[in-house]
Amino acid sequence: MFDWVQHLADWFVYDVLKLGQGEHLSEALNFFIYDTIKILILLFVVIFFMGIVNSYFPIDKVKNYLSRNKLYGSEYLMASLFGTVTPFCSCSSVPLFIGFVSGGIPLGVTFAFLITSPLVNEVAVGLFIGLFGVKMTLIYVFSGVLLGTISGMVLQKLKLESYLTPWVKDILANAQKEQDAFIADKSSLRARLPIIWAEVLKILKGIVPYVIVGIAIGGLMHGYIPKGFFEKYMAKDNLFAVPIATILAVPMYSNASGILPVIQVLVSKGIPIGTAIAFMMGVVGLSLPEAMLLKKVMTLKLIGIFFGVVTLCIIISGYIFNIIL
Amino acid sequence: MSKVIKILGTGCPKCQSLTGVVKEVVNENNIDATIEKVEDIMDIMKYNVMSTPALVIDDVVTIKGRIPSKDEVLALLN
Numbered sequence: 001m002f003d004w005v006q007h008l009a010d011w012f013v014y015d016v017l018k019l020g021q022g023e024h025l026s027e028a029l030n031f032f033i034y035d036t037i038k039i040l041i042l043l044f045v046v047i048f049f050m051g052i053v054n055s056y057f058p059i060d061k062v063k064n065y066l067s068r069n070k071l072y073g074s075e076y077l078m079a080s081l082f083g084t085v086t087p088f089c090s091c092s093s094v095p096l097f098i099g100f101v102s103g104g105i106p107l108g109v110t111f112a113f114l115i116t117s118p119l120v121n122e123v124a125v126g127l128f129i130g131l132f133g134v135k136m137t138l139i140y141v142f143s144g145v146l147l148g149t150i151s152g153m154v155l156q157k158l159k160l161e162s163y164l165t166p167w168v169k170d171i172l173a174n175a176q177k178e179q180d181a182f183i184a185d186k187s188s189l190r191a192r193l194p195i196i197w198a199e200v201l202k203i204l205k206g207i208v209p210y211v212i213v214g215i216a217i218g219g220l221m222h223g224y225i226p227k228g229f230f231e232k233y234m235a236k237d238n239l240f241a242v243p244i245a246t247i248l249a250v251p252m253y254s255n256a257s258g259i260l261p262v263i264q265v266l267v268s269k270g271i272p273i274g275t276a277i278a279f280m281m282g283v284v285g286l287s288l289p290e291a292m293l294l295k296k297v298m299t300l301k302l303i304g305i306f307f308g309v310v311t312l313c314i315i316i317s318g319y320i321f322n323i324i325l
Numbered sequence: 326m327s328k329v330i331k332i333l334g335t336g337c338p339k340c341q342s343l344t345g346v347v348k349e350v351v352n353e354n355n356i357d358a359t360i361e362k363v364e365d366i367m368d369i370m371k372y373n374v375m376s377t378p379a380l381v382i383d384d385v386v387t388i389k390g391r392i393p394s395k396d397e398v399l400a401l402l403n
Contacts, residue, residue, distance in 0.1 A: 091337030099375035
């Protein structure tokens, strides 16, 4: 599918710039051109597609569905699945949290949504397809959904309602399932497209610089670091690699989307894939700015438990990937 | 009659750019309106919005979770 991009990169590097094949510089440049074009195309397609899906599944619809239907235990999975198709801005996490809780949605289900939504987002998925291929992307998305579901269930079992801030407890006490009715937007796809289009361009504009810098760094490393370089340090049997990678990743903000191309190179140079996935989930799924915002609705202890449970689940999935892949 | 425009948002960059867009539209078209930023989460929740920023015109939520274009804001104000 992307052969033509490779031909383009080859033509530019070897014919136009007349660089020799097999040299560090030409390999790095070739990698950079190929990856940049391929990834930008994939990002565009995925973000656009997700924009259309989201236009038909706005957050209010999700909330209504979760708060009105009896789901007999499947609500954690449903919340987690909905999380994959709704875009997430950490600045919306507080209103979203309150909206869910005031609609009578259990805390654990709200957490399931709150975990998967940033973890499986359009940018991460687009980058993932471009860098690791469809199979790895499916594994990532599937495990992200599972991780949100399980973490949500665990958090519900811990009965954490008493660790909410007082005003949120009041809201919880007055929660009602039958609130305002959701009025579905009936406009046609054609009428929605300009808005979706504008959003796609906005998202792309925000991430493209990071992605390009990431691919550039990846390109350099690709050309200069010998194959298998990291195997010595981060071999599969090093039990500390996964926890260290995860804990390092949590403070990083998800706008480190630029970091994914670098990780891909690290994997090709010998870092085990489970360790890499754990690192990426830590970067994309949990961020300190989000934790700071959540302070308005949760006590520090609850934020700590929330992040702790998710971090633990990420570490466990990192080990599982290292064993099965 | 003067319109009351409220911008709901907890102070994230997106909310600031929405404020910018609205201010520009109001100034460029000499619209008689007051612009108010609502940053307190309790007040934001009164409007039942779950994604910020949101644009409220005369107490009606018109846009949520995204930054509209200038033309769109102008159309909403007229």
